[in-house]
Amino acid sequence: MQYLPQIIFLLAFSAAVLFFVKNVKQLRRNILLGKDVERKDKKQERFKKMMRVALGQSKMLTRPIAGFLHVIVYVGFVIINIEVLEIIIDGIAGTHRVFSFLGPVYNFLIGSFEILAFLVLLSVIIFWIRRNVMNIKRFLSKELKGWPKNDANYILYFEVVLMLLFLTMNAADYQLQLNEYQGYVEAGAYPISQFILPLIENMSNPSLVVLERSAWWAHIIGILIFLNYLYYSKHLHILLAFPNVYYSNLEQKGRFKNLASVTNEVKLMMDPNADPFAEFAEDDAEEIPEKFGASDVTDLNWFQLLSSYTCTECGRCTSECPANQTGKKLSPRKIMMDTRDRLEEVGLNLNKNKGEFQDDGKQLLDDYISREELWACTTCNACVEACPIGIDPLSIIMDMRQYLVMEQSAAPSELNNAMSNIENNAAPWPYNQQDRLKWAEEGV
Amino acid sequence: MSEQISVPTMAQYMAENKKPEVLFWVGCAGSFDDRAKKITKAFVKLLHKAGVDFAVLGAEEGCTGDPAKRAGNEFLFQMQAMTNIEVMNAYEIEKVVTACPHCFNTIKNEYPELGGNYQVMHHTQFLKSLLNEGRLKVEGGKYKGKRITFHDPCYLGRANDEYEAPRDLLRKLEVELVEMKSCKSRGLCCGAGGAQMFKDAEKGDKEVNIHRTEEALETKPDVVAAGCPFCNTMMSDGVKNKEKEDSIEVLDVAEMIANAEDL
Ligand code: SF4
Numbered sequence: 001m002q003y004l005p006q007i008i009f010l011l012a013f014s015a016a017v018l019f020f021v022k023n024v025k026q027l028r029r030n031i032l033l034g035k036d037v038e039r040k041d042k043k044q045e046r047f048k049k050m051m052r053v054a055l056g057q058s059k060m061l062t063r064p065i066a067g068f069l070h071v072i073v074y075v076g077f078v079i080i081n082i083e084v085l086e087i088i089i090d091g092i093a094g095t096h097r098v099f100s101f102l103g104p105v106y107n108f109l110i111g112s113f114e115i116l117a118f119l120v121l122l123s124v125i126i127f128w129i130r131r132n133v134m135n136i137k138r139f140l141s142k143e144l145k146g147w148p149k150n151d152a153n154y155i156l157y158f159e160v161v162l163m164l165l166f167l168t169m170n171a172a173d174y175q176l177q178l179n180e181y182q183g184y185v186e187a188g189a190y191p192i193s194q195f196i197l198p199l200i201e202n203m204s205n206p207s208l209v210v211l212e213r214s215a216w217w218a219h220i221i222g223i224l225i226f227l228n229y230l231y232y233s234k235h236l237h238i239l240l241a242f243p244n245v246y247y248s249n250l251e252q253k254g255r256f257k258n259l260a261s262v263t264n265e266v267k268l269m270m271d272p273n274a275d276p277f278a279e280f281a282e283d284d285a286e287e288i289p290e291k292f293g294a295s296d297v298t299d300l301n302w303f304q305l306l307s308s309y310t311c312t313e314c315g316r317c318t319s320e321c322p323a324n325q326t327g328k329k330l331s332p333r334k335i336m337m338d339t340r341d342r343l344e345e346v347g348l349n350l351n352k353n354k355g356e357f358q359d360d361g362k363q364l365l366d367d368y369i370s371r372e373e374l375w376a377c378t379t380c381n382a383c384v385e386a387c388p389i390g391i392d393p394l395s396i397i398m399d400m401r402q403y404l405v406m407e408q409s410a411a412p413s414e415l416n417n418a419m420s421n422i423e424n425n426a427a428p429w430p431y432n433q434q435d436r437l438k439w440a441e442e443g444v
Numbered sequence: 445m446s447e448q449i450s451v452p453t454m455a456q457y458m459a460e461n462k463k464p465e466v467l468f469w470v471g472c473a474g475s476f477d478d479r480a481k482k483i484t485k486a487f488v489k490l491l492h493k494a495g496v497d498f499a500v501l502g503a504e505e506g507c508t509g510d511p512a513k514r515a516g517n518e519f520l521f522q523m524q525a526m527t528n529i530e531v532m533n534a535y536e537i538e539k540v541v542t543a544c545p546h547c548f549n550t551i552k553n554e555y556p557e558l559g560g561n562y563q564v565m566h567h568t569q570f571l572k573s574l575l576n577e578g579r580l581k582v583e584g585g586k587y588k589g590k591r592i593t594f595h596d597p598c599y600l601g602r603a604n605d606e607y608e609a610p611r612d613l614l615r616k617l618e619v620e621l622v623e624m625k626s627c628k629s630r631g632l633c634c635g636a637g638g639a640q641m642f643k644d645a646e647k648g649d650k651e652v653n654i655h656r657t658e659e660a661l662e663t664k665p666d667v668v669a670a671g672c673p674f675c676n677t678m679m680s681d682g683v684k685n686k687e688k689e690d691s692i693e694v695l696d697v698a699e700m701i702a703n704a705e706d707l
């Protein structure tokens with residue numbers, strides 16, 4: 001019987017890890033439904049950017065208040081995980097506070113964890129107020145109605161509960177230490193939970209043990225649940241922000257990719273002497289796409305799909321978007337959320353049909369993202385600049401415009417006029433190319 | 445001031461077996477749009493003043509393809525790009541300067557992969573280099589002490605990380621440079637980019653250029669300075685919409701330098 005807690009712990013822990021691994025595999029499969037894109041070069045530069053932007057959160061402080069609070073929660077989250085390591089070892093080995101042999105270092109660690117836990121608690125409460133009480137525009141958008149809003153709040157509640165459990169566990173432990181109860185050696189420093197002592201000092205030792213153990217178990221089970229909740233939540237960003245920044249675009253933002261398949265055809269058109277077979281022999285047959293641009297998630301590349309899962313729905317992109325600021329339907333955050341929702345739908349379809357996608361009569365275009373949204377974009381890159389974790393909503397908009405224009409000839413009619421002018425007289429307006437130097441003749 | 449400045453073409457240079465120091469890429473707006481032509485002329489005056497040996501492509505120049513590409517028409521873009529590259533490569537062009545950030549961005553970033561490799565500069569960068577080399581003098585004059593706010597063109601700023609060249613030039617004019625609420629990397633678009641210039645806006649509660657103009661007016665400027673012919677049009681329309689065109693001018697940085705010098 002003495003090993004029962006350890007067995008239960010191992011079972012719970014393995015179940016959580018297995019379930020997590022299963023979700024990660026599914027995530028990976030879904031992301032790899034995307035087309036290939038070269039993002040594995042310049043490893044050093046990528047690594048540096050990841051350290052700066054993802055680990056160092058360099059872009060978060062553009063908005064000082066939210067950025068500062070986020071850094072606290074983030075640092076708290078990462079550092080308090082050292083404590084989780086101890087909890088896991090204790091759980092498996094049946095020990096109690098296995099790191100306590102570190103003495104003063106241990107006291108320092110536990111003391112810091114407590115202070116961090118308290119700061120996290122405060123920040124999370126402010127976050128909740130920002131989201132639910134203050135009218136901050138980027139949290140009021142239509143696309144956040146329903147699940148996204150609840151999801152954000154659930155996480156905040158989760159964190160509050162976890163932090164309170166952590167502090168309760170410490171307080172009970174500390175009281176037991178003071179009572180010199182067997183098994184509770186003096187270890188750790190409790191700058192925050194000491195304030196809970198007055199509430200529990202009259203409890204008997206056995207009840208304190210029950211309190212301490214319940215808090216311990218609830219805390220670790222809570223963490224295991226949190227781990228597996230991630231997949232269903234915008235909180236995936238705490239993991240995916242790292243690969244997403246690593247694989248993000250390193251080119252100048254103004255450089256939009258040139259479609260290689262088009263290059264081949266244009267070369268052929270411009271050079272009648274070119275040997276068509278020689279041209280194509282250079283490339284793999286695979287490089288000739290079955291369609292131009294994107295109408296569904298599988299036409300996008302894996303980085304764009306990874307980004308859709310990474311997006312934390314913060315709305316920094318949308319609040320900088322000129323189209324959105326002036327009341328247009330376009331919201332770059334919604335572009336990312338729609339991409340993820342459609343990808344999830346495709347993923348579920350695959351699960352149901354043994355890995356073979358069954359046509360469901362839907363696609364990303366029109367069923368999720370409307371043409372009106374796509375055409376409102378000024379390609380200004382404000383969303384790309386604003387995103388703290390390297391997401392590029394603009395690239396998805398561009399791919400979808402390409403589909404509309406090159407596959408469907410469905411540009412707004414004024415744009416079609418401009419384009420036919422370019423085609424006919426090399427300017428978007430109907431002026432004669434021969435007159436391009438007229439301004440000089442008019443006299444400088 | 446009525447001295448006629450000649451604007452040689454590459455074809456003429458070729459015929460004389462000469463090569464200019466730099467190709468001035470005029471762009472469609474700079475060639476045809478009445479407002480933008482003034483920018484073109486101001487810039488040419490400055491080139492002339494600094495003794496820069498330049499030439500233009502004239503009728504051999506064609507749209508870079510930027511609006512086509514941002515509209516999603518990759519075919520048309522690449523057709524334009526390859527045609528232009530063929531012309532420029534035939535003239536063995538090495539250095540290009542343009543007063544349009546869209547042309548600048550496209551030629552600089554998107555042409556190399558298609559075979560067009562040139563050193564490309566925005567006119568504010570080029571003017572700054574002339575200044576540094578001591579070939580051009582920029583000083584106070586007409587705008588000394590005036591309140592000026594600079595509107596960052598998306599395709600110069602965020603797209604290519606150039607925020608300082610135009611501001612350095614303005615500082616040389618000894619103006620009082622005031623920044624808008626959103627500026628530099630967080631600068632707000634004028635509403636023209638991504639081929640929006642050539643279509644009506646989607647339904648909303650405001651035009652983007654009005655929104656941006658309001659931000660500019662908050663700084664109580666004497667002049668809204670721009671570095672792009674499209675921004676210039678958008679901001680001018682915005683100022684007119686607010687019935688402020690009598691007190692607030694919208695000017696390209698090159699125009700301001702030329703005016704200050706009374707060229
Ligand atoms: S690039 Fe498009 S979507 Fe992004 S901020 Fe600018 S207008 Fe909005």
Ligand code: SF4
Nearest residue numbers: 311312314315317387
């Ligand atoms: S794309 Fe980036 S900035 Fe926009 S909501 Fe997602 S995480 Fe935030």
